[in-house]
Each structure stands twice: as structure tokens, then as C-alpha cells.
Amino acid sequence: MTGKTVFISGGTSGINLGIAKGFAAQGDKVLVFGRDAVKAEAAAQEIRDETGGVAMAGSADVRDMEAIRTLFAQASETLGAPTVVIAGAAGNFMSPAVGISANGFKTVIDIDLLGTYNVFRAAYDFIVKPGASLIAITAPQAVQPLPQQVHVCAAKAGVNMVVKVLAMEWGQAGIRVNAISPGPILGTEGVERMAPTEEDKLKWSAHTALRRFGTASDIAQAAIFLSSAQGTYITGTILDCDGGMKLGDASGDYLTLPKR
Numbered sequence: 344m345t346g347k348t349v350f351i352s353g354g355t356s357g358i359n360l361g362i363a364k365g366f367a368a369q370g371d372k373v374l375v376f377g378r379d380a381v382k383a384e385a386a387a388q389e390i391r392d393e394t395g396g397v398a399m400a401g402s403a404d405v406r407d408m409e410a411i412r413t414l415f416a417q418a419s420e421t422l423g424a425p426t427v428v429i430a431g432a433a434g435n436f437m438s439p440a441v442g443i444s445a446n447g448f449k450t451v452i453d454i455d456l457l458g459t460y461n462v463f464r465a466a467y468d469f470i471v472k473p474g475a476s477l478i479a480i481t482a483p484q485a486v487q488p489l490p491q492q493v494h495v496c497a498a499k500a501g502v503n504m505v506v507k508v509l510a511m512e513w514g515q516a517g518i519r520v521n522a523i524s525p526g527p528i529l530g531t532e533g534v535e536r537m538a539p540t541e542e543d544k545l546k547w548s549a550h551t552a553l554r555r556f557g558t559a560s561d562i563a564q565a566a567i568f569l570s571s572a573q574g575t576y577i578t579g580t581i582l583d584c585d586g587g588m589k590l591g592d593a594s595g596d597y598l599t600l601p602k603r
């Protein structure tokens with residue numbers, strides 16, 4: 344039992360829900376929220392059922408600072424001041440730039456970049472100081488240009504900078520700010536779209552050093568580590584949790600280890 348309170352934007356599905364389950368399973372209280380209140384309640388129930396832990400559901404659009412503040416005030420009342428805040432909400436679609444309107448580009452910038460800033464800025468007024476840990480969920484697109492992802496690449500590059508600047512400004516208050524950059528994670532909508540069959544998954548993962556896709560639990564363990572007593576001197580870091588994907592293509596005969 345670590346007894347922390349953890350607020351997670353976008354904690355109602357996918358990777359962030361996995362992170363919420365990881366914290367709840369070790370005895371922390373979690374708030375999960377997205378735009379859809381019904382989906383959030385179902386996620387909180389799933390967390391309670393699977394972990395036996397304490398999970399609260401909420402609804403707020405991360406583009407709306409006042410909505411986040413109101414929710415954080417209510418959740419702090421119910422669960423106690425947060426020690427960990429995870430900005431995980433994001434939006435994505437695949438499209439070449441010529442298929443993206445100004446509003447399409449702005450929508451992803453607003454959810455991913457402004458949304459991360461809003462969650463962290465609102466959290467500043469509620470978190471335990473000193474001692475809080477803020478974690479953004481970024482993506483490889485922050486540093487790796489990818490066709491059909493101009494909006495996400497721009498947004499996530501901005502997220503990495505928000506993390507680094509806030510780490511510099513808020514370190515003196517005992518607040519650590521880091522990011523996790525997941526590789527492709529099994530069971531998420533994005534990965535199921537990219538590699539729908541088992542064969543596709545094997546083909547894609549064969550290029551990664553660890554030869555497998557990640558799981559939400561892999562990312563949960565990284566978040567738990569960053570916010571734990573083992574991570575107290577880490578701030579401003581973008582932690583790759585991607586099986587070595589960012590190192591480059593690790594397939595090819597010349598990379599096969601000798602048998603002995």
C-alpha cells in the first residue's frame with residue numbers, strides 16, 4: 344500500500360486505463376477522466392472490479408481549463424490532494440497534410456499540447472508540494488517525423504518541451520515533471536489499426552530490438568517507477584518505453600546472434 348492519489352486524464356481507455364489499474368493494484372486511489380462520463384464510470388468500475396482498489400470517475404475536456412479545475416477540486420475533496428498527475432489524453436487520426444484542415448490540425452494541437460499544459464497547470468494548484476510527480480504521455484512522433492502525422496508530430500514535440508520547461512520552473516517547489524514515450528502498445532485502437540492480424544504484429548515487431556509490442560502494463564510499470572521513491576532525482580526526462588524501437592531497425596541477418 345503506497346497510499347498515493349493519482350489523477351489521470353484520458354484514463355478511461357487504452358494505455359492510460361492500464362496505468363490507472365497499475366496504481367490501483369498497489370493501493371493508490373485513482374481519478375480517471377475523459378470527455379465521456381459514461382465511459383469514465385465504466386472504466387472506474389472495471390478498475391474497482393479488477394484491483395479491489397479505489398477509483399473515481401470524472402468528465403472534463405482537457406481543452407477546457409475551468410472544467411479541469413472544477414473536477415480536480417471535487418476529486419481532491421473526495422480522494423485527497425494528488426501526488427501523481429498523468430496527462431495522457433490525446434487525439435489522433437492518420438491523414439496526409441493535404442487532407443487536414445486548419446481546424447483538424449488545431450484540434451489535435453488543442454487536445455495533446457494545450458490539454459497537457461492545462462492538466463499540469465491546473466494540477467499545480469492542487470498537488471502535494473513538495474513531492475508531486477507529473478507525467479505526460481508523449482509519443483515517438485515527438486522526435487521522429489512521420490508522414491500522415493504532421494499534427495501529432497507537432498503536438499507531441501510541444502509536449503516534450505512543456506515537460507522540460509515545467510521541470511525547470513517547478514523543481515524548486517519539489518515537483519518533478521517527466522514524460523513516458525510508449526512504443527506501439529497491444530490492444531490500443533492505433534495499433535490494432537496498424538497491425539490487425541497476428542501476422543502483421545509479428546512482421547512489425549520483428550524490427551524492434553526486443554521483438555515484441557508493448558503492453559499497457561509495461562507503461563504502467565514505467566509510470567510507477569517514475570513516481571516512486573526510486574525516481575526522486577529524475578526530472579525533465581523523456582523516458583522511452585518502447586522495446587528499443589527508437590534505436591532503429593533491429594532486424595536483418597547481419598544482426599542474428601551466433602549460436603553457441
Ligand code: NAP
Pocket residue numbers: 352353354355356357358359376377378379380382403404405406430431432433434454458480481482483524525526527528529531532533534
Ligand atoms: P485511447 O485509448 O484512444 O484513449 C484516449 C483517452 O483520452 C480516452 O480516455 C479519451 O476519452 C480521452 N480523451 C480524448 N480526447 C479528450 C479530450 N479532449 N479531453 C479529455 N479526454 C480526452 O488512447 P491510447 O491509444 O491508449 O493512447 C494513450 C496515450 O498514449 C496518448 O497520449 C497517445 O498519444 C499515447 N501513445 C499511444 C501509443 C499506442 O500504441 N496506442 C503509442 C505511443 C503513444 P474520451 O473519448 O471519453 O474523451
Ligand code: COA
Pocket residue numbers: 433434435436437438442443444445446447448450451532533
Ligand atoms: N482526417 C482528416 N481530418 C479529420 C479526421 C481525419 N481522419 N478526423 C477528424 N478530422 C477533422 C475534422 O474534419 C474537423 O475539421 P473541420 O472542422 O475542418 O472539418 C476536425 O478534425 C475536428 O473534428 P471533430 O470530429 O469535431 O473533433 P473532436 O474534437 O470531436 O474529436 C478527434 C477529436 C478528431 C481527434 C477524434 O479522433 C477523437 O476524439 N479521438 C480520441 C481518441 C483517439 O484519437 N485516440 C488515439 C489516441 S493517440
